[in-house]
Amino acid sequence: MASYVLAIDQGTTGTTVLVLDRRLSPRARVNQEFRQIFPKPGWVEHDLEDIWGSTVSTVQRALREAGIRGSDVAAVGITNQRETTALWERRSSRPVAHAIVWQDRRTTDACAQLRSAGHEPLVRERTGLVLDPYFSATKLRWLLDNTKGARQKAEAGALAFGTIDSFLVWRLTGGAAHVTDVSNASRTLLMDLRERRWDRELLDLFGVPPNVLPEIRASSEVYGTTRGVKVLPDGIPVAGMAGDQQAALFGQACFRPGEAKCTYGTGAFLLQNVGPEPVMSSRGLLTTVAWTVGGETAYALEGSSFIAGAAVQWLRDGLGLIARAPDVEALAKQVKSTGELVFVPALAGLGAPHWRPEARGLIAGIDRGTTAAHLARATLEGIAFLIHDLAEAMRAEAGKPFPVFKVDGGASQNDLLMQFQADLLEVPVERPRMIETTALGAAFLAGLAVGFWKDREEIRRAWQVGKRFEPKMKPVEREQHVAKWRKAVQGA
Incomplete structure (x- = not known):
């Protein structure tokens, strides 16, 4: 039986991979920083290919440091910087634009307009959050409205949206799984907190077509198995996801x-x-x-x-x-x-x-x-x-x-x-x-x-x-x- 679990902690400034045995003893811990992109004051972006490259590299180095093979891994878990918003092509798996990072403030005015129009009470009651550019919904709307052809492609079902957990599972499974977990979905301003499903009224409010959304799943289940990842064999279950702060609560x-x-x-x-x-x-x-x-x-x-x-x-x-x-x-x-x-x-x-x-x-x-x-x-x-x-x-x-x-x-x-x-x-x-x-x-x-x-x-x-x-x-x-x-x- 495989003897280790591999955890990918995809953070704001770098990616960390941890290899853990059954007794909670770390066999390896590897971190790699990646590029931060600041196109304008208040704007913060990440290149999804930089994130994927750092993930592949740290997984490879962690396996080497632990002295194990990929086949020794029983499951892969993912935790991630929350709210950071990604959009990619379903057919090619290529990003259509840089991801907009949770720190980015470009949608401040859009949030202010929604508040002035009286929408904050609905958002607060339905999601448990506040109208702030910190969260994903206005970032996604900005990408759809400011990336050439994006809205039309999204409405036709050709594009996939996700927070970073969704993007990593997509890449790890060779595009077989477009999913997120409830903890990450609860940070988007698009999920009904009590029903734990995408809310049609909120989707309409933020101008988000349903075709672009991932399926909301539990935080601990098999979402798919690795396929076509050069540093891991096919068939390893990708089986756990949570936003970074919720993952820390569970990890404690x-x-x-x-x-x-x-x-x-x-x-x-x-x-x-x-x-x-x-x-x-x-x-x-x-x-x-x-x-x-x-x-x-x-x-x-x-x-x-x-x-x-x-x-x-x-x-x-x-x-x-x-x-x-x-x-x-x-x-x-x-x-x-x-x-x-x-x-x-x-x-x-x-x-x-x-x-x-x-x-x-x-x-x-x-x-x-x-x-x-x-x-x-x-x-x-x-x-x-x-x-x-x-x-x-x-x-x-x-x-x-x-x-x-x-x-x-x-x-x-x-x-x-x-x-x-x-x-x-x-x-x-x-x-x-x-x-x-x-x-x-x-x-x-x-x-x-x-x-x-x-x-x-x-x-x-x-x-x-x-x-x-x-x-x-x-x-x-x-x-x-x-x-x-x-x-x-x-x-x-």
Whole structure:
């Protein structure tokens, strides 16, 4: 029997491939960056051939690093940058234009026009999302309207739309499968959140012909098998898919309602499993499908902080206080507290639950005794405060406390930050032994579909905590910190 699962994590700046054995031990991890295309200010594009090339290359290198053959792979799982919008020819499999990346803002005016026309309440109620160029629908409409002949070909059924998961499955299966999973479909503004199907009213609103759409499938099932991929033999099941943040939630084994994870990258994404029914937010959070596995669907609340690791990068690149991002912890530890210093890292405005795009970074409480160490510590604490505010909103919306708070991403390796996060949230923070939770989630979903793992309980038992941070701060001290933060954030 094949002994490994291969996970493709197709991200915004690069593609990572992970080879995992049954005991969750990584046999190989390979990453390759690819070209970023910026045609105009606010526009961000990817060449789908660059993405496919990086995928083929990383799969080949990962198999070589693991010392295995393609025939040793039991299943392939995919996780992907969400919302990025691709359009290609069904007959040739060639892209008709560059993909429009989730960061792209070219459809800002189109979204504003839809809001002015009064469509946002419908979109919010039907999809759990907001009218924003972040999501796929207005990007797809732009491609159809601005690529020569695209709309006519799409209406005739000659073109295929998909997020990056759909494109990769199409290529991996030699064009046999045009599918997406519910988690990715829930990010398009085109899917009814409760019915988990394409919504005709939304398709009409955004001018999307049904012929262009992929079939919506579960997050863990066999979509097809490899065919014509030069680095893999034919016949390997492609069997798991989820958007990157949902995959990280699954990779953290957050299978029960109330369980949550936060990914600390450049920004931070907090997702909480809210169970089999969607919870609609009144505090600026998004409602999304987490996954469908074994016929059961789980929903999640999602909130994002624009700034996490980016604040540390600013200390490094903008102020020159540290040479490397990991150096911030040692500098911050030179002082036991920030004193009166508070840093609100609103370097790109404030996201949920504040939603103040006009906000700017603020450093308050400076005196003659303030040092670089104080600022470093205040930066880490500011990141934790932003997540605390998100978590408080999420707990209030879901009506479910966090039994534990799981973390991943590069900045989660900072022990000082994680301890302060546990103190603020008043719940244990758990960092897994394996930080690559996004790829891990894709591997889990694929492995479950082919019986590589028996069930989620087997995965939960195998999942291992790397380090646990217990809350230590006294309640009165925590209240003083939070009061100081709230005062500062009002001035940002």
